[in-house]
Amino acid sequence: MESSHSNLSESDSGPLVTIGIPTFNRVHWLKDCILSALAQSYQRYEIIVSDNASTDGTAGLLRQFSDPRLRVVTQERNLGPMQNWNVCVTEAKGDYIVIVPDDDRIAPWMLDRCVSLLRTDPGLAVIIGIGDVYLVADRQILPAIGSRKLATGIREGVDILEEYLRGRISAHVCTIMFRTEALRAIGGWPLHWPFAGDLATWMPILLSGRAGLVNESCGVYCSHAETQTSRFDIEFRLKDLQRIVHLIRAEADDKIADPKRRCTLESLAKAYFTRHAIGIIASRRRTNATLPDLLPVLWQWHRDLCSGLIRLKCGDLFPLARSLALLLLPAPLTRLLRRSIRALRRKRPYPAFTTVAQ
Known part of the structure; x- marks a missing residue:
């Protein structure tokens, strides 16, 4: 991916990063997801919650938030999971985007760690962070798997992909930051990959050139019976x-x-x-x-x-x-x-x- 023609301007007033939270009938999960996004130490960001025509108390919960960084986009009908993710991409004002499903959480330092790498190379198409897994039924945590070979920094994307395929890093969609235009250029999240759509999106981008790696836990993926893929x-x-x-x-x-x-x-x-x-x-x-x-x-x-x-x-x-x-x-x-x-x-x-x- 071309990366040398982009500049990271810290003086602009608009959001540099968009945190997209797609949601549907998960009011019992959504509040903590939003709170984790609002707790970021890096401040130039916005949050978009794309409500996929929820019929539970989601709308009422969202009205409780008055933070100006939070925008809500409500669908008139359910678009399906991946298309709802793509609404976040379409609506994003940030140059970079992180998708955080409503049952996942991000660490307060997630954006800060990624932006630190972007200051070195603002044109990075993707930054891979590692994350924990929380087994909800057992109330147990599987700590993030970090690479013993690759430290935090800018790497060849193929090196990061090889570490992931070997099982030496644990990355989840909520711990990955994309350049927004890179996602838009490939049409966003693929609709014909409902189970492995996240992998089918970031793996080819890694093979396109250099990428960032944050070899530190940046979030948590919650594994439970209500996930889309569990069905x-x-x-x-x-x-x-x-x-x-x-x-x-x-x-x-x-x-x-x-x-x-x-x-x-x-x-x-x-x-x-x-x-x-x-x-x-x-x-x-x-x-x-x-x-x-x-x-x-x-x-x-x-x-x-x-x-x-x-x-x-x-x-x-x-x-x-x-x-x-x-x-x-x-x-x-x-x-x-x-x-x-x-x-x-x-x-x-x-x-x-x-x-x-x-």
């Missing part, structure tokens, strides 16, 4: 993950000159698919699905799973072994394993900036 069946999720592998291969062929680097990216993408696909399949055991119930899915996808399995490195074995144990062991043992994992997670520190709706 998709296994087949739907696996097909979208498979498309991610194809997308990375196509984008690498187009943008990466080094054939060895392209081969590495494809191998990492296949290994990424296998790790996450087995995790998705194994998660069905929590709904009392038996191994025989899941055997048809495993057989249908065995070629893709095996293709990624042979590319996994030693560092991938622990999370994969955990998923395989949940998948293959008898139900009483899997319940014991899950309890043991939860007990270990309780020892992890809880991020002070996270306020989770109860």
Whole structure:
């Protein structure tokens, strides 16, 4: 991406960054999401809440906020999740934008850390921050995974993508800042990727040149039964993950000159698919699905799973072994394993900036 022709003017009075909060019938989550956005230490920003025709108490909650930085855009009819995200992109006045779904939270230093990198290179198309995961049902936090190889700074985007595919950084849509025009140039968030649309957006941008990395927790993704993606069946999720592998291969062929680097990216993408696909399949055991119930899915996808399995490195074995144990062991043992994992997670520190709706 071209980056040398843009200037970061700190003297302008308008917002430099837009925080977009798409929402629909999540009044019990929305307040804390807005409060986390209003708590930013960097001050040149606006907040756009795009209400996707909510029928609960969302409108009443939004009327309680009088902060001039907050704008509300209300849809007359439900546009669907991704199109509602795109409303935030269309309405943004900031040169840069962060999308924070209504059930996620950002740290008070999120914008400050990103803008610090933009002062060095204002034309960066994307800045990747890492983030925690909060398991709402268990009230447990999975701390952000930070890179041991890449420090905070401006990097080659392909290096950041490789770290993500290896599972060495944990990035979420709420911890990623985009140059607004870069999102608009690709038509915003893709409507035909309802499960992996965020990945399909920022991964190709990373392969276009240099990008920012904030190797520090900048937010928290809340995992719970009400998320949009939790409603998709296994087949739907696996097909979208498979498309991610194809997308990375196509984008690498187009943008990466080094054939060895392209081969590495494809191998990492296949290994990424296998790790996450087995995790998705194994998660069905929590709904009392038996191994025989899941055997048809495993057989249908065995070629893709095996293709990624042979590319996994030693560092991938622990999370994969955990998923395989949940998948293959008898139900009483899997319940014991899950309890043991939860007990270990309780020892992890809880991020002070996270306020989770109860």
